[in-house]
Amino acid sequence: MRHIALFIAKAAGTISRILRRGGGTSLPGMILMKMRPTMLREMAQDLEDGVIVISATNGKTTTARMVANAIQESETSYVANTSGANLASGIATALLAKKPEDRLGIFEVDEAALPTLIPELQPSVIVLMNLFRDQLDRYGELESTIQKWKDMIQSLPETTKLIVNADDPALGFLGSQHSNVEFFGIEQNQYGSVILPHAADSIHCQKCDSALQFQQTTIGHLGHWSCQNCGEQRPQPTFTGTNINLNELNGSEFSVVSKSNSIDLEVPLAGLHNVYNALAAFSICSASGIKSSNIQKGLSTLSAAFGRNEIITYAGTEMMLLLAKNPAGANQNLQTLLLTEEKIDLVISLNDRTADGKDISWIWDVDYDMIFDRIATLTISGDRAYDLALRFYYSDFPTSNMHIVPSVEGLLNHLKDSCESLQRVVILPTYTAMLDLRSQLNKVGATHSFWEEQ
């Protein structure tokens, strides 16, 4: 039965790729789990070096890719869901493609699916990076995800190692409830702030409900936090990111200090969020016994994950794709754009389909205003382009400099027609807007299908 199930599911993946129906990143796994529900557990147990699971609202795809790159340098063979299909079906599909020599699993897991997937995957390492408000219609309130993660941590066996971002107040507190835990965090630095952004979420103490104090914030509510009422505070990290230098849109350098060691890292992906991602990746690799030189090499030779800091050339113009699907992620992308003095031709595409979240109220929680004086031209697209236009209009962005082209075909035509005058094009799409854009660019020959690039 096991063999028949495996055979049929694999065949479905091949057929799906041939028919070009979505790259077959989830369908084979879906069929397999229907035919043999225990298969995910069985396949995960076949990995003799164990399973690493990475979860977060933002950064899990990039971090998983970073870890995979470093592990590749150490010549360990692994299996991973690098295409970003991060539910049970996507992980089962990845496991179906496991090669006999693969010893390790590296999986990014959707934050809502994490509690139910942990008993299936029985990971040796779980990495919790951040929790921000995201697609409230789909994930529900942040607080309910925190509660589910709390219950999950309480039932973890002692042998499971947790690696947790100390700078996230909710996660820092949750991590402290498990004995086998290591924290990572970022030292106070010149890119931080003392003001909490509008969309800060975890601002009350998990233990006593009092308002938290922040000595510094980095991204959203991440930072150096403490509770004056009960004394709960940011745990002391094992891995500390320090000497951070963000090199405009090109990437960053920083050092990781752990115990008596200091390792310099170079990451070719821009922004402080990628420092967090690289720090998490370093912590995972270091805790898994990967040599520092291999981690350094793995991180410095990284290419962008699908739609995350990815550069595409179209109509002779380079365009940077920065996936933006929730307030914290979008704000962090905007902060990153502020690292360059250059004027930006900004394109934002807002869809409201299931994978984007049907509730688009989150755009009002993004601090777009911070980059108004850097915008050379603004182009607005997507299913809900007019909502986005209103977001800018009510912040006094001049409508004369706003081009509204709802359809993706219209968007590409507009970019082509104006390519002479475009300088630095940056596109902030929601998830399905990115897929639409990629598929349209693929039609005109500017990109490959993403499953051909894996």
Added chain:
Amino acid sequence: MTEIRICHLYPKEMNIYGDRGNIAVLQKRLERRGYSSSVTPIGAGEDFNPSIFDLCYLGGGQDRDQIIVAHDLQKKSAALRSGAEDGMVFLWVCGGIQLAGEGYTDSDGRRIPGVGILDLDTSAGNRRLIGDLVLNAELDGETSTLVGYENHAGRTFLGPDATPLGSVLKGYGNNGADQTEGAVQERVIGTYMHGPILPKNPWLADKLLTWAIEHNTGGIPALSPLDDSLENLAQQVAISRAGVKR
């Protein structure tokens, strides 16, 4: 120049559905007609003085934060009730409509008292009511379509002193049972509709502003029309995405 004074209650705790967009719309639509405005954030532990505001806004928050806010509101409820009696305009959205009522009974049967400026009561339902929300709304004898989004566990039923803001064309509304949505009582409006509600529904924004100016000056203003073409396009798209044919 007349200054319209807006109070934004608990902006730190109750802000998860783009609530500041509602404040931005109120301010810009005043500014574009030559009125000035001020926004005063009032949080937990701070006093609310009903004599210095024309309009009071309260938005949606997480359950945990809403409980913190509900406790703090107890200390402000007498002042809020006196403001409502005096004709102050209220827009209380999502968690706000529940807090404006008599109270909320949660899934464990615990009772959280409300402020009592709307004659309604709320208790927790088994599942959250989530999705697009489209209404036929009526205020001051005028009707308009309103469109937005809802996401709430509470089931709200109105008493005799409150009238619904509108009847549901698409979505659940107050309770998913009686086709009503929101509540109006004098100049107090409560609604589950976020999105946020005001950018795509300029008719409602202007109704609130007319009332707020009247509260401030004592006379009913004639608001000059604005170019609402973007607002109307956004509304039409939202209505058709919600699957309502017109």
